[in-house]
Amino acid sequence: MKRSVVRITIIILALLSGLLSGLLAGCLxxxxxxxxxxxxxxxxxxxxxxxxxxxxxxxxxxxxxxxxxxxxxxxxxxxxxxxxxxxxxxxxxxxxxxxxxxxxxxxxxxxxxxxxxxxxxxxxxxxxxxxxxxxxxxxxxxxxxxxxxxxxxxxxxxxxxxxxxxxxxxxxxxxxxxxxxxxxxxxxxxxxxxxxxxxxxxxxxxxxxxxxxxxxxxxxxxxxxxxxxxxxxxxxxxxxxxxxHAIPQDYYPMWSYNWETGEEFPETAVTLKMDLPLLQSPDSTEPFLTAQVGQTAHLVQTDNSEWIQLRTEAGDLGWFQLADHYQVLVSGIEYFGEEVFDGLSFAD
Incomplete structure (x- = not known):
């Protein structure tokens, strides 16, 4: 599996020139x-x-x-x-x-x-x-x-x-x-x-x-x-x-940044590598729609622990569950994130 590897240093320094511009202008x-x-x-x-x-x-x-x-x-x-x-x-x-x-x-x-x-x-x-x-x-x-x-x-x-x-x-x-x-x-x-x-x-x-x-x-x-x-x-x-003290949030936006172009995006674009059933909410028990293989989708927000909200290509919102921090549950089977999505970034 091909992994998109980027250095965290480059990511952060690029973020400083773009994502933080509003903060530096006194908008914090x-x-x-x-x-x-x-x-x-x-x-x-x-x-x-x-x-x-x-x-x-x-x-x-x-x-x-x-x-x-x-x-x-x-x-x-x-x-x-x-x-x-x-x-x-x-x-x-x-x-x-x-x-x-x-x-x-x-x-x-x-x-x-x-x-x-x-x-x-x-x-x-x-x-x-x-x-x-x-x-x-x-x-x-x-x-x-x-x-x-x-x-x-x-x-x-x-x-x-x-x-x-x-x-x-x-x-x-x-x-x-x-x-x-x-x-x-x-x-x-x-x-x-x-x-x-x-x-x-x-x-x-x-x-x-x-x-x-x-x-x-x-x-x-x-x-x-x-x-x-x-x-x-x-x-x-x-x-x-x-x-x-860090102030806990219910959900955290999964925005993304293109460090080559300087563009900031409120969500993270991915491409489905398999069908992904979605729940209407983290409290739901049965899928209500499926994000289909080959389609573009967007990671919207997460509780930073177990649940991630996805926006489908059609604009519908649904949730999928993680088995642990990096494995996705698809119909009860655990897959690494890069087996489910193209477009993820891994740096270490």
Whole structure:
């Protein structure tokens, strides 16, 4: 069986030039908050520590993965500090690795000392006020980490670490400092910036796939879990526990993107390689129509687990079931997705 193989890196970078154009133009809707979340009362935005001027000196912070070890002086902490002057209304800043930065991370009028060092492909060290922690993962961006204000209504500046992953499975680790320790807010799929850009240090926020609403919500470009390689916009928000949570959706649109032409499509076009009986709804028990072999159809939406809605060539809508994430149930028999459809994409 012939499989259409594309590199995820190419897909995502192409998406950034087309699919995200609306977001970069300021069209990002604020993500709804998780159930039970309370909105923090408005406070002044955290500012970088000043050093004899009205410009702040910011620090660096970053982490990824779960801590493998916590030590003081396990590896030599970078010397410094090397201070970086940034505007007081900072919302996003690229910070150099292997340098010590000073920044007030929690608006207590005292600057914290932060440094990020990539030790190898599978771990990095984060030093906060002379205490060093090592975190594990795969393929971290070695030269930079990031300072981001996720919520202008709280007192925290967040540290963000970009992980590339083993198969270009990009994700960003967010941390905040509560006055005693760094706490991981969450791990969000996607890119905080275009880290392949030669001007990454001066690029404005928005060149990556993660978009912020500045009120504790963000939208990530997440990879779908079913049938083939596809992506969707996933809303996240800071909850009452101050951690980032993905906001579950009943169904996720299975849009597609032609990275050669730059065209975006609200559905994914496929060609049937066999007859596919369809149910009127996921609750139905008997098929009510059949998508016929050789016809063009469109994947419309999915619960990202078991059910996918299909639009037939005639425009009728029906549902088919998955036996697992990648196998399609056809009249009680399991088939790989590429046995049922032409037009799927597989990348790993």
């Amino acid at each position: 809707p604020a993500a709804s908050q998780p159930s039970g979340q309370t909105t923090a009362p408005a406070t002044s935005q955290p500012t970088a520590a000043t050093s004899g001027s009205t410009s702040g000196t910011t620090a660096v912070a970053t982490t990824t993965g779960s801590a493998a070890a916590t030590t003081s002086g396990e590896t030599a902490a970078p010397t410094g500090p090397i201070e970086t002057t940034v505007p007081l209304d900072l919302s996003y800043q690229v910070l150099a690795a292997d340098e010590t930065h000073q920044v007030d991370l929690n608006q207590d009028s005292g600057a914290e000392s932060i440094a990020y060092t990539c030790t190898d492909e599978y771990s990095f060290n984060l030093t906060l006020n002379q205490s060093t922690q090592r975190f594990a993962g795969e393929m971290f961006v070695p030269d930079w980490f990031f300072l981001v204000n996720l919520d202008t209504g709280d007192s925290y500046l967040d540290i963000a670490i970009q992980e590339q992953g083993a198969s270009d499975d990009y994700q960003v680790h967010f941390f905040y400092y509560d006055g005693n320790q760094l706490i991981k807010r969450g791990v969000v799929p996607g890119m905080i910036c275009d880290f392949l850009s030669p001007t990454v240090t001066i690029d404005p926020f928005g060149t990556g796939s993660i978009q912020l609403d500045s009120f504790g919500g963000l939208t990530a470009l997440a990879r779908g879990n079913v049938l083939h390689t596809w992506f969707y916009y996933e809303p996240w928000a800071i909850g009452a526990d101050k951690l980032l």
